Amino acid sequence: MNSSIFTTKAQPEVIVNPVTGDRMTILESSEAYAKIRFDLAPKAKGSPLHYHTQMSETFTVINGCLKMEVGQKGNWRTLYAGESLHVPAGVHHSFHNPSDDWVAYISENSPAAGFEQFIRAMFGLAIDGKVNHEGMPTNLLQFALLLKKADIVLVEMPRLLQTVLVGTLVRIADLTKVERSLVKYWHRGAK
Numbered sequence: 001m002n003s004s005i006f007t008t009k010a011q012p013e014v015i016v017n018p019v020t021g022d023r024m025t026i027l028e029s030s031e032a033y034a035k036i037r038f039d040l041a042p043k044a045k046g047s048p049l050h051y052h053t054q055m056s057e058t059f060t061v062i063n064g065c066l067k068m069e070v071g072q073k074g075n076w077r078t079l080y081a082g083e084s085l086h087v088p089a090g091v092h093h094s095f096h097n098p099s100d101d102w103v104a105y106i107s108e109n110s111p112a113a114g115f116e117q118f119i120r121a122m123f124g125l126a127i128d129g130k131v132n133h134e135g136m137p138t139n140l141l142q143f144a145l146l147l148k149k150a151d152i153v154l155v156e157m158p159r160l161l162q163t164v165l166v167g168t169l170v171r172i173a174d175l176t177k178v179e180r181s182l183v184k185y186w187h188r189g190a191k
Contacts, residue, residue: 051155053090070085114151
């Protein structure tokens with residue numbers, strides 16, 4: 001009997017960020033769609049206010065509460081277990097865990113394109129000690145590449161300035177082949 005006919009689905013991989021304490025479990029991922037479980041530690045900062053130009057996200061809380069800023073600065077909403085919030089492309093959003101307990105939520109992203117690569121690299125760089133105390137990459141060329149991959153626009157920086165700055169850094173990163181330093185994080189079980 002040919003054993004190659006029988007395949008088993010791999011168990012979801014849990015990756016821990018040693019800087020933030022957050023955990024992620026990639027449940028499904030393709031260019032079109034990603035479904036990732038995140039567990040945020042108590043008082044976790046989450047992400048800054050940002051948006052995606054093409055990707056939409058749906059946040060579904062499994063347990064705990066997730067505080068989200070949606071639409072505009074200062075428009076806060078708290079999601080509790082069983083609640084979901086869809087964030088279309090172009091809509092500003094951020095999230096964090098304000099409580100003393102863990103929060104677990106599912107993030108569904110579509111189209112997902114480079115989102116899995118972005119999040120794997122962010123966690124991998126933290127594991128390798130290549131991030132600051134807030135978990136942000138210390139290498140600006142790597143950070144620019146990751147922002148581009150995840151279709152992320154940070155709200156706090158003027159869009160024109162960000163487009164020029166990130167675009168320039170990405171061009172330099174491409175010329176110097178910085179992406180090679182990130183590829184090791186993009187595969188299951190990679191460090």
